[in-house]
Amino acid sequence: MKRRDFIRKAGATLATGAAAVGVPGMAQAKAEFNWKMVTAWPKNFPGLGTGANLLAKTITEMSGGRIKVKVYGARELVPAFEVYDTVSSGTAEMGHSGAYYWKGKSEAAQFFSAVPFGLTAQEMNAWLYYGGGLALWRELYQPFGIIPVPAGNSGVQMAGWFNKQINTVDDLKGLKMRIPGLGGEVLRRAGGITVNMPGGELFTSLQSGALDATEWVGPYNDLAFGFYKVAKYYYYPGWHEPGSTMEALINEKAFNALPKDLQQIVLTACKAANMDMLSEYSARNNQALETLVNKHKVNVLPLPDEVLKTLKQLSEQVVKALADKDPKSRKIYASISGFREQVMKWDAISEQAFMRARSL
Numbered sequence: 001m002k003r004r005d006f007i008r009k010a011g012a013t014l015a016t017g018a019a020a021v022g023v024p025g026m027a028q029a030k031a032e033f034n035w036k037m038v039t040a041w042p043k044n045f046p047g048l049g050t051g052a053n054l055l056a057k058t059i060t061e062m063s064g065g066r067i068k069v070k071v072y073g074a075r076e077l078v079p080a081f082e083v084y085d086t087v088s089s090g091t092a093e094m095g096h097s098g099a100y101y102w103k104g105k106s107e108a109a110q111f112f113s114a115v116p117f118g119l120t121a122q123e124m125n126a127w128l129y130y131g132g133g134l135a136l137w138r139e140l141y142q143p144f145g146i147i148p149v150p151a152g153n154s155g156v157q158m159a160g161w162f163n164k165q166i167n168t169v170d171d172l173k174g175l176k177m178r179i180p181g182l183g184g185e186v187l188r189r190a191g192g193i194t195v196n197m198p199g200g201e202l203f204t205s206l207q208s209g210a211l212d213a214t215e216w217v218g219p220y221n222d223l224a225f226g227f228y229k230v231a232k233y234y235y236y237p238g239w240h241e242p243g244s245t246m247e248a249l250i251n252e253k254a255f256n257a258l259p260k261d262l263q264q265i266v267l268t269a270c271k272a273a274n275m276d277m278l279s280e281y282s283a284r285n286n287q288a289l290e291t292l293v294n295k296h297k298v299n300v301l302p303l304p305d306e307v308l309k310t311l312k313q314l315s316e317q318v319v320k321a322l323a324d325k326d327p328k329s330r331k332i333y334a335s336i337s338g339f340r341e342q343v344m345k346w347d348a349i350s351e352q353a354f355m356r357a358r359s360l
């Protein structure tokens with residue numbers, strides 16, 4: 001008898017005993033694999049942290065408790081920016097984060113979270129699952145002993161909260177804005193001053209004038225942070241994060257040690273988490289937007305076309321510059337930009353044409 005089977009039988013015996021005193025059997029079954037999941041999010045943070053919780057719960061329940069995944073919020077075990085190393089070393093078997101945090105490991109990682117003026121959530125999924133994106137992502141993380149898996153998406157974000165109106169490109173000059181990643185580099189090229197700081201400091205920085213503007217996520221998360229109390233204008237669309245993918249990081253050795261059925265459970269649970277987070281954001285953003293507009297009287301404004309056109313040109317330069325830097329980025333850039341070009345043609349006569357028709 002394999003050790004695994006033996007343990008399962010022993011667990012079942014225990015469970016039967018426990019059931020007699022009214023404790024559910026599954027909770028008593030001894031896990032064959034106890035996994036730690038370290039995350040880049042504050043514990044239970046709405047959308048992102050709760051998405052990680054759901055993923056852990058799904059894996060645990062789908063496997064009948066054979067894998068038990070325990071979630072650690074940022075700083076509970078390690079700080080947010082150490083998630084990658086912690087999974088790479090195997091100290092934690094799993095992580096949940098966003099690929100743009102790992103540009104220090106590999107600049108090309110940024111392609112797998114969000115590209116300014118890049119792919120929407122649905123397009124990202126199409127590229128990752130069916131357009132060769134996921135294979136490129138695995139190749140990129142392979143030297144670190146990590147298997148990346150899509151496990152969440154924020155959908156289109158908002159351009160952010162501003163304390164002054166943006167009417168022309170000149171209004172971006174000297175603008176002190178919190179905007180991370182490639183979008184931050186774009187703002188810098190437009191003459192803005194990119195500031196990076198943790199989410200927890202944004203409210204007071206806007207209030208004190210240390211920041212003129214900040215992006216965060218979308219109505220659901222932004223309402224919770226109370227930005228409407230300290231910034232006058234809420235601009236759209238989130239040109240810099242059109243559909244940010246969240247990732248599950250899995251230690252390769254830990255994954256390979258699982259039997260095939262449990263491997264499949266982990267991957268399928270990630271796919272479910274990917275779909276679930278996008279659905280949650282879509283539903284809750286609608287509700288939160290209504291509250292912001294009707295209850296808090298927020299000024300929701302579109303960025304002018306002229307500004308968007310300039311940001312788009314600069315974005316292309318920034319992404320191209322990244323692609324020119326190293327061969328890995330060049331290969332991924334070629335794949336994602338080729339896919340974008342193709343999908344835009346189809347979108348023009350499907351999603352875009354339908355959205356237009358629906359609003360006539």
Ligand code: CA
Nearest residue numbers: 157216217241
């Ligand atoms: Ca954001």
